[in-house]
Amino acid sequence: MSTPKLLLVDDDRHVLESMGDWLREIGHDLTTANGYQSAIQCLGEETFDLVLADIRLGDGDGFDILKHCQQHHPDSAVILITGYGTADTAIAALRAGAFDLLTKPLIDQELEMAISRALSQQEVIQENEQLKEQLDLRFGLENIVGHDPRMLKIFDMVDSVADTRASVLITGESGTGKSLLARAIHRRSNRREQPFIEVACGALPEALLESELFGHVAGAFTGATGDKIGKFMQADGGTIFLDEIGTAPQSMQVKLLRVLQELQFEAVGGTVTHTVDTRVILATNEDLESLVAKGEFRQDLYYRVNVINLELPSLKQRISDIPRLAKQFFDEVCADNGRHLKGFTDEALEALQRYHWPGNVRELQNIVERSVLLGKNEYITPSDLPAMVAAGAPISVSSSSGKSLKAALEGPERQIILDVLESNNWNRNVTADQLEINRTTLYKKMKKLGLEDPPHLVAVH
8 A cells, every 4th residue: 555645734934844854754755835825736736645734824724725625636635733723713624624623732642643543534435435436346237247139228228217216127037137237227327325225025024024114113013112214214315126026915015006106105103204215126026917917916006117127038048148147257256266267168158058047147156156166177167067057958858868968959059049040130140149159150050950041931941
């Protein structure tokens, strides 16, 4: 870590020299300025972690330096120094944004402690900024790997709706990344600095879910010894993500509909109406339309939440993304565990693309992590993968009886190639690129698997 840089400003030459010499002696990287204009010039030429400025200067004022730093150098902390300190001056300095106000004559130990505290605070602020950047990287849209046309369409929709107040319904199979997409929408929005609150509706019993979402007052039920703030209130100004919304009981659905329409609710057992500014994102792996038909999900709530629907494709529908996803998970596991593997063999990647991934992206992540941690060679090979993945796809006894493994795998391979061809309107160049194989290999496989012409052309022949 680099040595913090300090700027000392005082129009008293004796104080400037003596204090400057002492600060350098105890190890500080110090620059001095003998007035307001000199300080402004120094601030324009270098970056300082801390500015120590006397309030009364011949050509200006320490408060003016403080104001200049706040406007043009917000990363620089400021300690003001005065020989005429009063309680009112101290209050004014702190309200104006100074870290501290010190009174002359300065005591060495007091000055040193004030500098140490100010630099420590700056370090904490910088660490928080770095953590925010890491959150943006981890949960931002840029971290969601996807070059499949379906994913690119979703990315475009996220950009369009991120800053709106409209509720968003994310649908898709379990493990497709619904929670990650919800966080990305939040990080992409103008609410990114406010809370993101996630609630797994299916993980809570009906008796507790309403209290968890809307809070309760003391005495509302047995065990409610005090007031509790609900998740909607915690997410005020930010985003609440309701996962597994299809499992929500009818009683809670009524209250949720009111919140979505009016942004108002009462805590369980309470009479006070609370109003919040909370953006709602919901997710489900169930078919809400069929639940409506069965009477298990309110029709009016379904229409209210289904304004903007982002449907995440299953991993088997976007096999061209598998190598990129696998590499991302591979790099993360290697970095987190100090492993120095080089990557996957072509055979291992082919096996990953043949497998049907019932657990979707989450399953891929777990298998890559297992393979990296248990791998004994520089590259991950099919032998490092679970047997079911190495085989490409589960093969039932009835369908594989009497067949070689190669023959049994032709069916899944044909289906994968057919799916990608159809999604690209039978454009072979684009299909080859998405499957990450060369065009000659694709043509040979298509001929071998009877995919030389689109089905409608075959019918004409």
